C-alpha cells in the first residue's frame with residue numbers, strides 16, 4: 001500500500017496548504033477566518049461554553065454558505081473525500097479526536113464526542129460539499145487555471161474544562177507502540193517544507209507479524225498533521241487501489257494510493273511550513289482504531 005505523489009512541484013504558498021491529499025489549512029489563509037463575509041463559515045456552534053470532560057458531549061453546528069443558505073448536501077461515495085470530517089486537536093498536540101459524523105440532510109451536523117483531557121482544543125471541520133464551491137475564498141483555488149480543491153476547512157476553538165497541563169512535544173522518534181501494535185517510521189529525518197516526500201511506515205501486531213489494514217472512513221490509513229504553535233493542518237490518505245475516490249487531485253497534482261505489502265504504508269507528506277509538526281497516523285486493524293503520533297522536524 002503506498003501513496004505516490006505524481007508530478008510534485010513547488011507552487012504558491014497559499015496553494016500548498018491544499019496541495020495534496022485532503023489538503024490543509026493554516027495561518028497563511030486569512031480568508032478562512034470564521035464569520036468573514038461571502039465565505040463559508042460555522043454558525044450555531046454548540047455547546048457555547050466549556051465542555052465537561054469524561055462524558056459524551058453533543059457537538060452541533062451548521063455551515064453557512066456564501067449565499068446565506070445552510071449547506072445541506074455533501075459529497076458521497078467511496079474513499080475518504082466525502083461528507084464532513086471533524087478533527088479536534090489539543091493545543092499541545094498531545095491528542096486528537098477524528099470523527100466523520102453521520103449526516104442527516106438537515107444541515108445541522110451533530111456529533112457525540114467524549115473528551116478525556118482538559119484544555120484548549122482546535123476543531124478543524126474539513127468539508128466536502130456536493131457540487132461546486134460557491135466561494136473561492138475558503139479554498140486556495142482562486143488561482144487561474146487551477147482545479148478547485150474539493151474541500152475546505154473551517155475552525156473553531158473549543159475548551160474542555162479542568163486544569164490544563166500542557167505536555168511538551170516529544171522529540172522526533174522513529175517508533176511508537178500503541179496497544180501492543182508497533183509502528184516503525186523511516187524516511188522522516190530530512191523532511192523539508194514545500195517538498196513532496198514519502199515517509200515509510202511499517203506496522204506489526206502484538207504477534208510481530210505485519211498487520212492487515214482494514215478500510216476506515218474510506219482509507220487504509222489517515223495521516224493528520226498539525227504544526228506546533230500555529231496548529232496549521234494537513235491531511236493525506238493511504239488507500240488500496242480498489243478504493244475508488246481516494247485519489248486526490250489539486251492543481252494538476254495527484255496523490256494516488258497503490259497496493260503493496262501488508263503492514264506497509266508509504267505516506268505522502270507535503271507540509272506548507274517548517275517547524276515542529278505532529279503526525280497522527282490512524283489505521284484500523286483487528287477492528288480497532290489505532291492512532292500513532294510522531295513528532296516531525298521539518299526544515
Ligand SMILES: [Cu+2]
Pocket residue numbers: 080217219222223235236237
Ligand atoms: Cu482522513
